Amino acid sequence: MGGTQKIDLYENFKSINSIDAEKYKRYDVKRGLRNADGTGVLAGLTGISNVHGYVMSDGEKRADEGELRLRGYDLYDLLGVDAKDRRFNYEEVSYLLLMGELPTEQQLSDYIATIDAQRELPDGFTASMIMRDTPPDIMNVLARTILLLYAYDENAEDRSVQHEISTAISLISRLPRIMVLTYYAIRARYNNESMIMHRFIPGQSTAETILSMLRPDRQFTPEEARMLDIMLCLHAEHGGGNNSSFTTHVLTSADTDAYSTYAAAIGSLKGRKHGGANHQVLAMQKEIKDNVVNWENDDEVAAYLAKIVNKQAYDKSGLVYGMGHAVYTLSDPRAVICKRFAEKLAIGTEFEAEFRLLEKIERLAPEVILNEKGTRKDMCANVDMYSGFVYSMLGIPEDLFTPLFACARMSGWAAHRFEEIVSGKRIIRPAYKSIYSKKRAYIPVDER
Structure with missing residues:
Protein backbone atom coordinates (compact mmCIF):
# COMPACT_ATOMS: atom_id res chain seq x y z
CA MET A 1 0.00 0.00 0.00
CA GLY A 2 1.39 3.41 -1.00
CA GLY A 3 1.27 6.86 0.51
CA THR A 4 3.93 9.07 2.04
CA GLN A 5 1.73 11.00 4.45
CA LYS A 6 2.61 10.71 8.12
CA ILE A 7 -0.28 9.21 10.05
CA ASP A 8 0.01 9.02 13.84
CA LEU A 9 -2.04 5.82 13.90
CA TYR A 10 0.92 3.90 12.51
CA GLU A 11 3.07 4.93 15.46
CA ASN A 12 0.37 4.75 18.12
CA PHE A 13 -1.48 1.67 16.89
CA LYS A 14 -0.64 -0.48 19.93
CA SER A 15 -1.24 2.19 22.57
CA ILE A 16 -4.57 3.27 21.05
CA ASN A 17 -5.89 -0.29 20.94
CA SER A 18 -4.53 -1.58 24.24
CA ILE A 19 -6.87 -2.39 27.13
CA ASP A 20 -5.48 -3.09 30.57
CA ALA A 21 -5.61 -6.84 31.22
CA GLU A 22 -6.74 -6.13 34.78
CA LYS A 23 -10.02 -4.73 33.44
CA TYR A 24 -10.84 -8.08 31.86
CA LYS A 25 -10.51 -9.71 35.28
CA ARG A 26 -12.46 -6.96 37.04
CA TYR A 27 -15.47 -7.31 34.75
CA ASP A 28 -15.14 -11.11 34.42
CA VAL A 29 -14.84 -10.89 30.64
CA LYS A 30 -14.69 -14.29 28.97
CA ARG A 31 -11.85 -13.54 26.56
CA GLY A 32 -12.09 -15.76 23.52
CA LEU A 33 -15.47 -16.89 24.91
CA ARG A 34 -13.48 -19.09 27.31
CA ASN A 35 -14.06 -19.64 31.01
CA ALA A 36 -11.17 -19.30 33.45
CA ASP A 37 -10.56 -23.07 33.38
CA GLY A 38 -10.25 -23.06 29.58
CA THR A 39 -13.68 -24.52 28.88
CA GLY A 40 -15.87 -22.77 26.33
CA VAL A 41 -18.69 -20.43 27.27
CA LEU A 42 -22.00 -22.11 26.50
CA ALA A 43 -23.32 -20.11 23.54
CA GLY A 44 -25.79 -22.52 21.98
CA LEU A 45 -27.12 -26.03 21.60
CA THR A 46 -26.48 -28.46 18.74
CA GLY A 47 -27.66 -31.85 17.59
CA ILE A 48 -24.93 -32.16 14.95
CA SER A 49 -21.90 -33.37 16.88
CA ASN A 50 -20.49 -33.82 20.34
CA VAL A 51 -16.82 -33.14 21.08
CA HIS A 52 -15.98 -34.81 24.39
CA GLY A 53 -12.58 -34.52 26.05
CA TYR A 54 -13.11 -34.09 29.78
CA VAL A 55 -15.71 -34.42 32.54
CA MET A 56 -16.73 -31.87 35.15
CA SER A 57 -16.92 -33.37 38.63
CA ASP A 58 -17.64 -31.31 41.73
CA GLY A 59 -16.78 -28.19 39.78
CA GLU A 60 -13.40 -29.55 38.66
CA LYS A 61 -12.30 -30.37 35.13
CA ARG A 62 -11.04 -33.95 34.87
CA ALA A 63 -9.32 -35.54 31.89
CA ASP A 64 -11.09 -38.22 29.90
CA GLU A 65 -10.62 -40.18 26.68
CA GLY A 66 -11.71 -38.16 23.68
CA GLU A 67 -14.86 -38.90 21.74
CA LEU A 68 -16.30 -37.35 18.61
CA ARG A 69 -19.87 -38.26 17.79
CA LEU A 70 -21.65 -37.12 14.66
CA ARG A 71 -25.43 -37.07 15.05
CA GLY A 72 -24.89 -39.48 17.97
CA TYR A 73 -22.69 -41.94 16.05
CA ASP A 74 -19.16 -42.54 17.29
CA LEU A 75 -16.51 -41.54 14.76
CA TYR A 76 -14.77 -44.91 15.13
CA ASP A 77 -17.96 -46.72 14.16
CA LEU A 78 -18.70 -44.41 11.23
CA LEU A 79 -15.30 -44.89 9.65
CA GLY A 80 -15.21 -48.63 10.11
CA VAL A 81 -11.51 -48.41 10.93
CA ASP A 82 -10.91 -52.16 10.62
CA ALA A 83 -13.51 -52.91 7.94
CA LYS A 84 -11.79 -54.06 4.75
CA ASP A 85 -14.94 -53.93 2.61
CA ARG A 86 -15.34 -50.18 3.00
CA ARG A 87 -13.43 -47.88 0.66
CA PHE A 88 -15.08 -44.48 0.90
CA ASN A 89 -16.99 -42.85 3.74
CA TYR A 90 -16.97 -39.10 3.18
CA GLU A 91 -20.18 -38.99 1.16
CA GLU A 92 -21.96 -41.07 3.80
CA VAL A 93 -20.69 -38.79 6.60
CA SER A 94 -21.72 -35.74 4.56
CA TYR A 95 -25.25 -37.13 4.12
CA LEU A 96 -25.47 -37.85 7.86
CA LEU A 97 -24.45 -34.30 8.75
CA LEU A 98 -26.91 -32.67 6.35
CA MET A 99 -29.86 -35.03 6.65
CA GLY A 100 -29.53 -36.13 10.27
CA SER A 128 -12.65 -15.61 -15.97
CA MET A 129 -12.94 -16.19 -12.22
CA ILE A 130 -10.20 -18.62 -11.16
CA MET A 131 -7.36 -17.84 -13.57
CA ARG A 132 -7.90 -14.07 -13.66
CA ASP A 133 -6.09 -11.88 -11.10
CA THR A 134 -5.39 -14.98 -9.05
CA PRO A 135 -4.08 -14.10 -5.57
CA PRO A 136 -1.28 -16.25 -4.10
CA ASP A 137 -3.42 -17.95 -1.45
CA ILE A 138 -5.91 -20.69 -2.36
CA MET A 139 -8.18 -19.97 0.61
CA ASN A 140 -8.81 -16.44 -0.62
CA VAL A 141 -9.73 -17.80 -4.04
CA LEU A 142 -12.13 -20.32 -2.49
CA ALA A 143 -13.87 -17.50 -0.62
CA ARG A 144 -13.93 -15.32 -3.72
CA THR A 145 -15.33 -18.03 -5.99
CA ILE A 146 -18.10 -18.84 -3.52
CA LEU A 147 -19.09 -15.17 -3.48
CA LEU A 148 -18.93 -15.06 -7.29
CA LEU A 149 -21.11 -18.17 -7.63
CA TYR A 150 -23.82 -16.06 -5.97
CA ALA A 151 -24.06 -14.16 -9.27
CA TYR A 152 -24.80 -17.38 -11.18
CA ASP A 153 -27.67 -18.33 -8.89
CA GLU A 154 -30.94 -16.73 -9.97
CA ASN A 155 -32.42 -17.48 -6.55
CA ALA A 156 -29.39 -16.66 -4.41
CA GLU A 157 -31.48 -14.93 -1.73
CA ASP A 158 -33.93 -17.83 -1.44
CA ARG A 159 -33.95 -19.21 2.12
CA SER A 160 -36.20 -22.20 1.38
CA VAL A 161 -35.17 -25.67 2.55
CA GLN A 162 -34.80 -26.86 -1.03
CA HIS A 163 -32.53 -24.00 -2.03
CA GLU A 164 -30.39 -24.19 1.12
CA ILE A 165 -29.76 -27.91 0.62
CA SER A 166 -29.09 -27.62 -3.11
CA THR A 167 -26.66 -24.71 -2.55
CA ALA A 168 -24.76 -26.65 0.10
CA ILE A 169 -24.52 -29.77 -2.08
CA SER A 170 -23.34 -27.74 -5.07
CA LEU A 171 -20.49 -26.27 -2.99
CA ILE A 172 -19.60 -29.64 -1.45
CA SER A 173 -19.33 -30.91 -5.01
CA ARG A 174 -17.53 -27.96 -6.61
CA LEU A 175 -15.02 -26.82 -3.97
CA PRO A 176 -12.60 -29.74 -4.55
CA ARG A 177 -12.47 -28.92 -8.28
CA ILE A 178 -12.07 -25.20 -7.62
CA MET A 179 -9.28 -25.97 -5.15
CA VAL A 180 -7.20 -28.03 -7.59
CA LEU A 181 -7.76 -25.65 -10.51
CA THR A 182 -6.73 -22.74 -8.29
CA TYR A 183 -3.58 -24.56 -7.17
CA TYR A 184 -2.42 -24.92 -10.76
CA ALA A 185 -3.51 -21.37 -11.66
CA ILE A 186 -1.34 -20.03 -8.84
CA ARG A 187 1.60 -22.21 -9.88
CA ALA A 188 1.27 -20.99 -13.45
CA ARG A 189 1.01 -17.32 -12.53
CA TYR A 190 3.69 -17.08 -9.86
CA ASN A 191 6.07 -19.96 -10.74
CA ASN A 192 5.71 -20.04 -14.54
CA GLU A 193 4.65 -23.68 -14.38
CA SER A 194 2.21 -25.52 -16.61
CA MET A 195 -1.51 -25.00 -16.07
CA ILE A 196 -2.91 -28.52 -15.69
CA MET A 197 -6.66 -28.69 -16.16
CA HIS A 198 -7.81 -32.29 -15.93
CA ARG A 199 -11.51 -32.91 -16.36
CA PHE A 200 -13.25 -34.61 -13.48
CA ILE A 201 -14.23 -38.22 -14.08
CA PRO A 202 -17.94 -38.91 -13.45
CA GLY A 203 -18.56 -41.58 -10.86
CA GLN A 204 -15.44 -40.96 -8.81
CA SER A 205 -15.70 -40.23 -5.09
CA THR A 206 -14.64 -36.87 -3.71
CA ALA A 207 -11.25 -38.28 -2.64
CA GLU A 208 -10.71 -39.92 -6.03
CA THR A 209 -11.70 -36.73 -7.85
CA ILE A 210 -9.12 -34.71 -5.91
CA LEU A 211 -6.27 -37.15 -6.59
CA SER A 212 -7.28 -37.64 -10.22
CA MET A 213 -7.37 -33.90 -10.92
CA LEU A 214 -4.25 -33.12 -8.88
CA ARG A 215 -1.81 -35.69 -10.22
CA PRO A 216 -0.42 -35.00 -13.69
CA ASP A 217 -0.69 -38.70 -14.66
CA ARG A 218 -4.06 -39.05 -12.86
CA GLN A 219 -2.86 -42.30 -11.24
CA PHE A 220 -3.40 -43.31 -7.61
CA THR A 221 -3.80 -46.50 -5.62
CA PRO A 222 -6.98 -47.58 -3.80
CA GLU A 223 -5.07 -47.26 -0.51
CA GLU A 224 -4.15 -43.65 -1.26
CA ALA A 225 -7.73 -42.75 -2.13
CA ARG A 226 -8.95 -44.46 1.02
CA MET A 227 -6.45 -42.50 3.13
CA LEU A 228 -7.52 -39.17 1.65
CA ASP A 229 -11.16 -40.15 2.18
CA ILE A 230 -10.39 -40.76 5.86
CA MET A 231 -8.79 -37.32 6.12
CA LEU A 232 -11.90 -35.70 4.63
CA CYS A 233 -14.05 -37.52 7.19
CA LEU A 234 -11.83 -36.46 10.10
CA HIS A 235 -12.19 -32.80 9.12
CA ALA A 236 -15.87 -32.86 8.13
CA GLU A 237 -17.29 -31.62 11.43
CA HIS A 238 -16.08 -30.72 14.91
CA GLY A 239 -18.85 -29.08 16.92
CA GLY A 240 -20.38 -25.63 16.89
CA GLY A 241 -17.78 -23.97 19.10
CA ASN A 242 -14.83 -24.01 16.72
CA ASN A 243 -14.16 -20.63 15.14
CA SER A 244 -15.36 -21.29 11.60
CA SER A 245 -18.52 -23.15 12.63
CA PHE A 246 -19.33 -20.38 15.11
CA THR A 247 -18.73 -17.90 12.28
CA THR A 248 -21.31 -19.84 10.28
CA HIS A 249 -23.80 -19.48 13.13
CA VAL A 250 -23.08 -15.77 13.53
CA LEU A 251 -23.57 -14.88 9.88
CA THR A 252 -26.60 -17.13 9.51
CA SER A 253 -28.18 -15.51 12.57
CA ALA A 254 -27.93 -12.16 10.76
CA ASP A 255 -30.08 -13.69 7.96
CA THR A 256 -27.47 -13.25 5.25
CA ASP A 257 -27.29 -15.50 2.18
CA ALA A 258 -25.64 -18.91 2.08
CA TYR A 259 -22.75 -17.82 -0.15
CA SER A 260 -21.74 -14.97 2.17
CA THR A 261 -21.92 -17.31 5.13
CA TYR A 262 -19.70 -20.04 3.66
CA ALA A 263 -17.18 -17.50 2.32
CA ALA A 264 -16.86 -16.06 5.83
CA ALA A 265 -16.35 -19.54 7.29
CA ILE A 266 -13.46 -20.07 4.88
CA GLY A 267 -11.97 -16.75 5.96
CA SER A 268 -12.07 -17.99 9.54
CA LEU A 269 -10.59 -21.38 8.72
CA LYS A 270 -7.67 -19.73 6.95
CA GLY A 271 -6.53 -18.27 10.28
CA ARG A 272 -3.20 -19.46 11.64
CA LYS A 273 -4.87 -20.29 14.97
CA HIS A 274 -7.53 -22.42 13.27
CA GLY A 275 -7.18 -24.41 10.05
CA GLY A 276 -3.85 -22.84 9.22
CA ALA A 277 -2.27 -24.36 12.34
CA ASN A 278 -1.14 -27.41 10.36
CA HIS A 279 1.54 -25.31 8.69
CA GLN A 280 3.08 -24.55 12.09
CA VAL A 281 3.14 -28.26 12.94
CA LEU A 282 4.83 -29.22 9.68
CA ALA A 283 7.42 -26.45 9.96
CA MET A 284 8.28 -27.44 13.55
CA GLN A 285 8.57 -31.10 12.58
CA LYS A 286 10.89 -30.18 9.71
CA GLU A 287 13.17 -28.26 12.08
CA ILE A 288 13.34 -31.25 14.41
CA LYS A 289 14.17 -33.57 11.51
CA ASP A 290 16.90 -31.23 10.30
CA ASN A 291 18.52 -30.82 13.72
CA VAL A 292 18.21 -34.25 15.34
CA VAL A 293 20.90 -36.53 13.95
CA ASN A 294 19.56 -39.84 15.25
CA TRP A 295 15.76 -39.93 15.06
CA GLU A 296 15.72 -43.21 16.99
CA ASN A 297 17.46 -41.73 20.02
CA ASP A 298 14.98 -40.61 22.70
CA ASP A 299 17.52 -38.39 24.41
CA GLU A 300 18.36 -36.47 21.24
CA VAL A 301 14.72 -35.90 20.37
CA ALA A 302 13.87 -34.91 23.95
CA ALA A 303 16.80 -32.49 24.05
CA TYR A 304 15.56 -30.63 20.99
CA LEU A 305 11.99 -30.60 22.30
CA ALA A 306 13.41 -29.03 25.47
CA LYS A 307 14.91 -26.25 23.36
CA ILE A 308 11.51 -25.63 21.79
CA VAL A 309 9.77 -25.62 25.19
CA ASN A 310 12.37 -23.20 26.58
CA LYS A 311 11.84 -20.81 23.65
CA GLN A 312 15.32 -21.46 22.27
CA ALA A 313 14.24 -23.13 19.03
CA TYR A 314 11.68 -22.99 16.24
CA ASP A 315 9.49 -19.86 16.66
CA LYS A 316 10.54 -19.16 20.29
CA SER A 317 6.91 -19.44 21.44
CA GLY A 318 7.56 -22.38 23.77
CA LEU A 319 4.75 -24.35 22.12
CA VAL A 320 5.09 -27.89 20.82
CA TYR A 321 2.74 -27.69 17.85
CA GLY A 322 0.59 -30.74 17.23
CA MET A 323 0.26 -31.36 20.96
CA GLY A 324 -2.70 -30.22 23.05
CA HIS A 325 -6.26 -29.23 22.27
CA ALA A 326 -8.89 -26.89 23.69
CA VAL A 327 -11.23 -29.81 24.49
CA TYR A 328 -9.40 -33.13 24.18
CA THR A 329 -7.16 -34.13 27.10
CA LEU A 330 -6.20 -37.83 27.08
CA SER A 331 -6.78 -38.49 23.38
CA ASP A 332 -8.03 -36.87 20.19
CA PRO A 333 -10.04 -39.53 18.30
CA ARG A 334 -9.22 -37.85 15.00
CA ALA A 335 -5.50 -38.15 15.76
CA VAL A 336 -5.91 -41.77 16.85
CA ILE A 337 -7.62 -42.73 13.58
CA CYS A 338 -5.29 -40.63 11.46
CA LYS A 339 -2.27 -42.22 13.12
CA ARG A 340 -3.62 -45.73 12.65
CA PHE A 341 -4.16 -45.32 8.92
CA ALA A 342 -0.91 -43.37 8.50
CA GLU A 343 1.05 -46.23 10.03
CA LYS A 344 -0.49 -48.71 7.62
CA LEU A 345 0.45 -46.50 4.68
CA ALA A 346 3.98 -45.78 5.98
CA ILE A 347 5.19 -49.25 7.01
CA GLY A 348 7.71 -50.64 4.56
CA THR A 349 8.19 -47.30 2.78
CA GLU A 350 10.72 -44.48 3.02
CA PHE A 351 8.21 -42.68 5.29
CA GLU A 352 8.34 -45.24 8.12
CA ALA A 353 11.29 -43.61 9.92
CA GLU A 354 9.53 -40.24 9.88
CA PHE A 355 6.35 -41.80 11.24
CA ARG A 356 8.31 -43.32 14.14
CA LEU A 357 9.82 -39.90 14.86
CA LEU A 358 6.35 -38.34 15.11
CA GLU A 359 5.33 -41.13 17.47
CA LYS A 360 8.37 -40.28 19.58
CA ILE A 361 7.50 -36.56 19.64
CA GLU A 362 3.97 -37.44 20.75
CA ARG A 363 5.28 -39.69 23.54
CA LEU A 364 8.10 -37.46 24.77
CA ALA A 365 6.53 -33.99 24.60
CA PRO A 366 4.44 -34.25 27.81
CA GLU A 367 7.49 -35.58 29.72
CA VAL A 368 9.72 -32.79 28.41
CA ILE A 369 7.17 -30.11 29.34
CA LEU A 370 6.90 -31.57 32.84
CA ASN A 371 10.69 -31.72 33.26
CA GLU A 372 11.32 -28.22 31.90
CA LYS A 373 8.33 -26.36 33.33
CA GLY A 374 7.59 -28.41 36.41
CA THR A 375 3.91 -28.53 35.56
CA ARG A 376 1.85 -31.53 34.56
CA LYS A 377 -0.86 -30.89 32.01
CA ASP A 378 -3.18 -33.39 30.39
CA MET A 379 -1.97 -33.25 26.81
CA CYS A 380 -2.49 -35.45 23.77
CA ALA A 381 -1.55 -35.27 20.12
CA ASN A 382 -4.14 -33.44 18.06
CA VAL A 383 -5.07 -34.30 14.48
CA ASP A 384 -2.47 -31.88 13.07
CA MET A 385 0.36 -34.02 14.48
CA TYR A 386 -0.17 -36.58 11.73
CA SER A 387 -2.34 -34.86 9.09
CA GLY A 388 0.52 -33.03 7.37
CA PHE A 389 2.56 -36.23 7.36
CA VAL A 390 -0.30 -38.10 5.69
CA TYR A 391 -0.71 -35.43 3.03
CA SER A 392 3.04 -35.53 2.38
CA MET A 393 2.88 -39.30 1.89
CA LEU A 394 0.11 -38.74 -0.63
CA GLY A 395 2.24 -36.21 -2.50
CA ILE A 396 -0.21 -33.41 -1.71
CA PRO A 397 1.54 -30.00 -1.60
CA GLU A 398 1.42 -27.99 1.61
CA ASP A 399 -0.51 -25.19 -0.09
CA LEU A 400 -3.49 -27.56 -0.25
CA PHE A 401 -3.56 -28.66 3.41
CA THR A 402 -5.97 -25.98 4.67
CA PRO A 403 -8.05 -25.86 1.44
CA LEU A 404 -8.60 -29.62 1.80
CA PHE A 405 -9.80 -28.91 5.34
CA ALA A 406 -12.27 -26.40 3.88
CA CYS A 407 -13.55 -28.85 1.26
CA ALA A 408 -14.21 -31.42 3.98
CA ARG A 409 -15.74 -28.96 6.45
CA MET A 410 -18.31 -27.63 3.95
CA SER A 411 -20.63 -30.42 5.08
CA GLY A 412 -20.28 -29.44 8.73
CA TRP A 413 -20.73 -25.73 8.01
CA ALA A 414 -23.89 -26.46 6.03
CA ALA A 415 -25.31 -28.54 8.88
CA HIS A 416 -24.66 -25.69 11.33
CA ARG A 417 -26.26 -23.16 8.99
CA PHE A 418 -29.36 -25.35 8.68
CA GLU A 419 -29.58 -25.70 12.46
CA GLU A 420 -29.23 -21.94 13.01
CA ILE A 421 -31.93 -21.21 10.42
CA VAL A 422 -34.40 -23.54 12.10
CA SER A 423 -33.53 -23.16 15.80
CA GLY A 424 -31.46 -20.00 16.28
CA LYS A 425 -34.20 -17.40 15.85
CA ARG A 426 -32.13 -14.53 17.28
CA ILE A 427 -29.21 -12.56 15.88
CA ILE A 428 -26.04 -13.37 17.80
CA ARG A 429 -24.98 -10.23 19.63
CA PRO A 430 -22.77 -10.61 22.71
CA ALA A 431 -22.03 -7.61 24.92
CA TYR A 432 -18.88 -5.48 25.02
CA LYS A 433 -18.36 -3.11 27.94
CA SER A 434 -16.94 0.30 27.14
CA ILE A 435 -13.82 1.29 29.06
CA TYR A 436 -14.84 4.96 28.85
CA SER A 437 -17.05 5.28 31.93
CA LYS A 438 -17.10 9.08 31.79
CA LYS A 439 -18.05 11.37 28.94
CA ARG A 440 -15.15 13.20 27.32
CA ALA A 441 -15.53 16.89 26.53
CA TYR A 442 -15.25 17.80 22.87
CA ILE A 443 -12.40 20.27 22.08
CA PRO A 444 -12.53 22.31 18.87
CA VAL A 445 -9.78 21.40 16.42
CA ASP A 446 -7.99 24.79 16.69
CA GLU A 447 -7.68 24.35 20.48
CA ARG A 448 -6.19 20.86 20.55
Missing part, protein backbone atom coordinates in the same frame (compact mmCIF):
# COMPACT_ATOMS: atom_id res chain seq x y z
CA GLU A 101 -29.67 -39.88 9.66
CA LEU A 102 -27.48 -42.49 8.04
CA PRO A 103 -28.61 -43.16 4.45
CA THR A 104 -29.95 -46.39 3.07
CA GLU A 105 -28.04 -47.86 0.12
CA GLN A 106 -30.44 -46.18 -2.29
CA GLN A 107 -30.33 -42.84 -0.49
CA LEU A 108 -26.52 -42.92 -0.46
CA SER A 109 -26.42 -43.82 -4.14
CA ASP A 110 -28.79 -40.96 -4.97
CA TYR A 111 -26.77 -38.52 -2.85
CA ILE A 112 -23.50 -39.51 -4.52
CA ALA A 113 -25.14 -39.10 -7.92
CA THR A 114 -26.40 -35.64 -6.91
CA ILE A 115 -22.91 -34.56 -5.83
CA ASP A 116 -21.47 -36.00 -9.03
CA ALA A 117 -23.96 -34.07 -11.17
CA GLN A 118 -23.03 -30.73 -9.54
CA ARG A 119 -19.26 -30.75 -10.20
CA GLU A 120 -19.50 -28.80 -13.44
CA LEU A 121 -18.76 -25.08 -13.15
CA PRO A 122 -20.53 -22.34 -15.16
CA ASP A 123 -19.24 -21.81 -18.70
CA GLY A 124 -16.06 -19.77 -18.72
CA PHE A 125 -15.88 -19.66 -14.91
CA THR A 126 -12.39 -21.16 -14.67
CA ALA A 127 -10.84 -18.74 -17.14
